[in-house]
Each structure stands twice: as C-alpha cells, then as structure tokens.
Amino acid sequence: MVGSPLADPWPAPRPTSPVTSTISLPGSKSLTNRALILAALADGPSVVRRPLRSRDTLLMTAALAAMGIGVVDEGDDWRITPADLTHDADVDCGLAGTVMRFVPPVAGLSTGRISFDGDPHMRNRPVGEVLAALGGLGVDIDDGGRGSLPFTVRGHGSVRGGTVVIDASASSQFISALLLAGARYDEGVDVRHDGKPVPSLPHIDMTISMLRARGVEVDDTDANRWAVAPGPIGAVDEAIEPDLSNAAPFLALAATTGGEITIRDWPSSTTQPGDELREVLTRMGCEVSLDDVGLTVRGAGQLHGVDLDLHDVGELTPAIAALCALADSPSHLRGIGHIRGHETDRLAALARELGNLGADVTEHADGLSIRPATLHGGVFRTYADHRMAHAGVIIGSAVGGVLVEDIETTAKTFPDFAGAWLDLTGPALVEHR
Numbered sequence: 458m459v460g461s462p463l464a465d466p467w468p469a470p471r472p473t474s475p476v477t478s479t480i481s482l483p484g485s486k487s488l489t490n491r492a493l494i495l496a497a498l499a500d501g502p503s504v505v506r507r508p509l510r511s512r513d514t515l516l517m518t519a520a521l522a523a524m525g526i527g528v529v530d531e532g533d534d535w536r537i538t539p540a541d542l543t544h545d546a547d548v549d550c551g552l553a554g555t556v557m558r559f560v561p562p563v564a565g566l567s568t569g570r571i572s573f574d575g576d577p578h579m580r581n582r583p584v585g586e587v588l589a590a591l592g593g594l595g596v597d598i599d600d601g602g603r604g605s606l607p608f609t610v611r612g613h614g615s616v617r618g619g620t621v622v623i624d625a626s627a628s629s630q631f632i633s634a635l636l637l638a639g640a641r642y643d644e645g646v647d648v649r650h651d652g653k654p655v656p657s658l659p660h661i662d663m664t665i666s667m668l669r670a671r672g673v674e675v676d677d678t679d680a681n682r683w684a685v686a687p688g689p690i691g692a693v694d695e696a697i698e699p700d701l702s703n704a705a706p707f708l709a710l711a712a713t714t715g716g717e718i719t720i721r722d723w724p725s726s727t728t729q730p731g732d733e734l735r736e737v738l739t740r741m742g743c744e745v746s747l748d749d750v751g752l753t754v755r756g757a758g759q760l761h762g763v764d765l766d767l768h769d770v771g772e773l774t775p776a777i778a779a780l781c782a783l784a785d786s787p788s789h790l791r792g793i794g795h796i797r798g799h800e801t802d803r804l805a806a807l808a809r810e811l812g813n814l815g816a817d818v819t820e821h822a823d824g825l826s827i828r829p830a831t832l833h834g835g836v837f838r839t840y841a842d843h844r845m846a847h848a849g850v851i852i853g854s855a856v857g858g859v860l861v862e863d864i865e866t867t868a869k870t871f872p873d874f875a876g877a878w879l880d881l882t883g884p885a886l887v888e889h890r
C-alpha cells in the first residue's frame with residue numbers, strides 16, 4: 458500500500474470535498490524521549506503513559522535497555538526502572554537527533570563502553586559541541602577527532618560536571634542534552650552559550666519544565682546560561698501530550714480543503730512549539746478555536762501569505778512552507794538557517810521539491826521566500842525526512858497528481874501516518890495511476 462524509496466511513490470489523495478473530522482494524534486516525540494531519559498536517571502521506577510511509539514522513541518528505549526535500564530511495555534504505557542549502568546552497548550541513533558544528543562550524557566554515567574552510530578545522513582548532523590562539552594566535564598570520548606558519528610563514550614560510572622561553554626546555534630538539543638543528565642553529575646552542570654542565537658528555545662523550556670516537575674533545581678535567570686544543581690531526579694507517573702508539531706499536516710488539511718479538523722486533547726498550556734500553529738494558521742486566514750474537546754481549525758477556502766520568523770519553531774517549517782506555496786500572496790520564512798542540519802537540508806529540499814511542482818521559491822541562507830504560482834503534479838522527494846513527506850501530502854491535498862516518495866519515512870515520529878491520512882481523505886483518485 459505505502460511506497461518505499463525503491464518502490465513506487467505514494468499517490469497523495471486530493472479530497473473532492475471539504476474534510477471535516479475529529480481525530481486523536483499519537484504522543485509527542487520530544488516529550489516522550491525526555492520522559493524516557495529522565496525516567497532512566499530517576500530515583501525509582503517511572504511510568505510514561507501514552508508515549509509515542511515510533512522509530513525515534515523505540516530507538517530511545519532500545520538505547521536505554523541496551524545500557525541496562527529496565528523497560529517494560531505495559532500495553533498503553535512504559536514502565537522504566539533505573540539501574541546501575543555497567544553494560545557495554547551499541548546505540549543506533551537512526552536519524553533521531555534526540556537519541557544522538559540526549560543519550561551520550563547518560564552514557565557518561567556508565568562504566569560500560571557505549572558506541573553510537575546511525576543512518577548514513579546522521580553522520581552529517583551536528584553533535585561535536587555535546588561531545589566536546591562532555592570531554593570538558595570529565596567524560597572520555599573517542600570520536601576520532603571528527604566531532605560526529607560514529608563515536609564511543611567511555612564513562613567511569615560518575616561524571617564530575619561543572620561549567621562548560623558551548624556554541625548551541627546549530628541546535629537547542631545540545632543544551633537540553635546536558636541539562637537532562639546534569640543533575641546526576643557530581644557538581645551538576647552550568648551551561649553557557651557563546652555564539653549566534655540558540656534556535657528552538659521552547660524546546661529548552663520543555664526540558665527545564667520537565668526537570669522542575671521532577672524536583673530538580675534549574676537556574677535560567679540569565680540569558681544564554683542554564684545551571685542544574687546536583688541532586689536526585691524524582692520518579693514520576695506522567696501522561697504524554699499529543700504531538701502538536703505532527704498536528705500540522707492534519708490542521709493544514711482543513712485549510713487546503715476548506716474543511717474543519719478538530720484535534721482532541723490539545724493542551725490548554727504547553728511547552729510544545731506546535732502550539733504556535735494556532736497563531737500561524739490564524740494569520741494565514743483560518744478560523745482557530747480551542748475548547749474542552751480540543752483545537753479546531755476551519756479553512757476559509759483561501760490561504761494568505763505570511764512573513765514569519767520561525768527561529769523558535771523551526772520544525773514547523775516544512776508544513777508551513779507547503780501552505781505558503783498554496784497562498785494567494787507572497788511569504789517570507791526567516792530565522793531558520795539551522796534547519797539545514799535537520800533530517801535533511803530542509804531549506805534546499807523544500808526549495809527544490811516545491812519548485813519541481815511549479816512553486817516560485819527562493820532559497821536564502823536563513824530562510825525561504827515563496828510567491829504565488831500555479832502548481833502541478835509530479836514526484837515530491839522526501840530525503841528520509843518525515844516532515845518533507847508532510848509537506849508533500851499537504852500540497853497533494855490541493856493539487857492533483859502529486860506522488861510522495863517514501864511515505865514510510867513518516868514512521869520516524871508517526872506510526873502509520875499514511876493510514877491516518879487516508880482515513881480522512883479517502884484514497885487517491887485514478888488521476889494518479
């Protein structure tokens with residue numbers, strides 16, 4: 458049914474009438490993988506309720522289990538039991554930034570040798586600042602001087618910790634990684650950033666809020682400095698919110714078809730950057746409302762261009778860029794040079810693939826300009842990037858004959874995305890075959 462890179466690309470369905478539905482979404486990748494790391498380092502067993510079970514989070518549970526942590530699947534939930542970390546282990550990071558960056562600071566607390574590698578493109582994604590920081594905090598790292606995968610962490614069972622200066626302009630995950638494990642270091646950790654502005658600050662707020670919820674003292678009073686006091690990480694029983702970034706293509710479907718989509722259980726307050734979609738879709742011309750059932754987006758039949766700085770919410774770029782390509786006025790998406798280091802160089806990939814379908818896109822060093830144009834069908838390549846696939850199906854929901862390559866790449870953060878999409882749209886019509 459679904460495509461693979463070598464198989465036929467997937468015909469993106471174009472609904473013939475407005476799509477109206479109420480749906481539930483799987484849990485947040487960012488919340489699930491933080492909850493797992495914190496549970497592994499906690500002072501007792503934790504329960505992670507309604508976690509996301511997708512490639513990125515299964516790679517995380519596999520990594521923790523390989524290091525000796527107890528991971529028990531209890532149906533809807535995962536029970537995580539901390540342990541002394543003594544095993545040698547191989548960690549497959551896949552294409553998950555959260556595994557490649559969040560696990561090495563935990564591995565430093567092990568007496569085992571923990572070796573890391575991942576998908577071919579993962580060797581290009583930045584991690585050197587985390588490795589250098591760990592070196593400065595007393596952890597031995599063998600990376601052949603590359604500052605990238607593959608590398609081995611040779612911990613000594615404890616980490617001294619202390620103050621470290623890093624350049625986190627390439628990824629907020631460098632900072633989150635050090636903060637998540639920092640309470641378990643002898644001196645805690647005091648991370649200072651020196652460089653161009655740190656992207657995705659809401660994701661650092663997410664890290665801090667989850668640490669505080671577990672009794673960890675975090676000082677973030679000064680800009681570009683985050684200090685975690687040494688001490689226990691409390692075990693908790695926590696339910697994971699739905700993934701609001703993965704809501705983007707579904708909400709977009711209301712916009713592109715003039716329909717109405719409600720996402721159940723949208724939190725009234727959250728640290729997830731996907732919450733920003735409420736503002737973005739309103740500015741593009743949709744009607745947006747939040748109530749006890751969830752978030753509802755009503756499409757007005759026409760989308761308007763926007764001028765947005767997405768520095769804080771870069772992971773939303775592919776879906777927003779796709780909507781901009783369908784808008785009736787020009788858009789400028791700025792502040793997102795760092796997303797060239799995501800699953801693929803997203804600025805280059807979006808410019809190329811939207812352009813191949815007729816969109817008028819200019820790629821800048823740190824963003825995209827998108828002007829109205831008449832789009833047409835064709836193959837939309839995804840470069841193993843789940844969010845490129847989301848961009849492809851959004852365009853395909855409004856333009857006939859769009860074929861999305863490797864739709865299964867969405868499994869990174871969404872099990873059976875294609876099935877969930879078809880449930881709403883119905884199958885593609887014969888025009889694609």
Ligand SMILES: O=C(O)C1=C[C@@H](OP(=O)(O)O)[C@@H](O)[C@H](O)C1
Nearest residue numbers: 487628629630656657660771772
């Ligand atoms: O900490 C996290 O869970 C994430 C942080 C962000 O990374 P960057 O700061 O590298 O953009 C985001 O884009 C990614 O999808 C998830």
Ligand SMILES: C=C(OP(=O)(O)O)C(=O)O
Nearest residue numbers: 552553554555772799800
């Ligand atoms: C950038 C992303 O992922 P990762 O956690 O692999 O960095 C993303 O999901 O958009």
